[in-house]
């Protein structure tokens with residue numbers, strides 16, 4: 001079965017991607033089997049927006065944590081090393097220091113490029129795979145209030161590690177193994193590797209923005225990536241009322257691709273900090289997202 005994939009992207013961080021991803025997951029789950037993918041591997045927080053606390057023992061016991069290795073780091077064999085210092089001098093990332101005549105690798109600076117392994121005259125350096133992150137597969141999650149059940153798979157890169165795009169590729173492979181027809185992917189901010197990895201092979205993109213010059217500029221940048229992949233898209237303006245003038249400009253720019261707007265509300269943050277999903281509240285944002293969901297269903301060609 002070909003899975004349909006909807007990616008929520010934004011360009012700028014903090015504009016409401018995860019809020020929208022969580023609410024859309026719960027809304028779609030009323031109609032069909034859905035998996036939510038947290039592709040913001042540098043700062044995954046979709047679980048929180050879905051109301052999952054790490055103190056929830058029943059979920060914690062059942063979740064599966066899969067270690068992921070997507071990068072390599074040099075291991076030095078000090079029996080072979082004669083302390084010539086060539087590796088330290090040659091490393092472009094200054095990741096090797098000579099300490100008391102012996103090379104020491106700083107794993108936070110090392111990019112795993114492999115140059116030191118190639119140039120070491122004593123063949124004392126070997127690149128070895130390291131655990132660079134993990135993927136968490138949550139048990140099926142249910143909301144009694146919205147009467148929905150869905151899965152969540154979240155990727156997480158360890159601090160200082162590289163390979164965010166690769167970890168997302170692994171995450172997507174894992175999600176494809178589920179016989180679930182719809183995937184909602186909560187992407188990273190920006191336009192870099194993790195965003196292109198999330199967008200690749202997707203069927204629709206929802207671009208979330210807010211009425212600030214930086215968010216407007218960033219959403220236009222991410223649209224270039226979306227257009228590169230020829231993915232149909234819709235636009236959502238979050239916190240539209242904090243600057244109605246810029247908001248109008250964005251509406252004009254989005255044209256017929258505008259899916260809807262969400263009003264700024266401090267109560268949203270109170271809800272998320274108490275692990276209450278937006279769809280389980282009576283906030284205005286809930287109604288507005290339900291309207292966006294209806295509009296999205298009219299727009300989707302699947």
Ligand code: SF4
Pocket residue numbers: 076080081082083084085086087088103119120121122123124125
């Ligand atoms: S290049 Fe090889 S031999 Fe020279 S200091 Fe580095 S590890 Fe040791």
Ligand code: SF4
Pocket residue numbers: 073074090091092093094095096105109110111112113114115116117
């Ligand atoms: S693998 Fe590359 S970045 Fe890492 S220490 Fe060796 S030369 Fe430097």
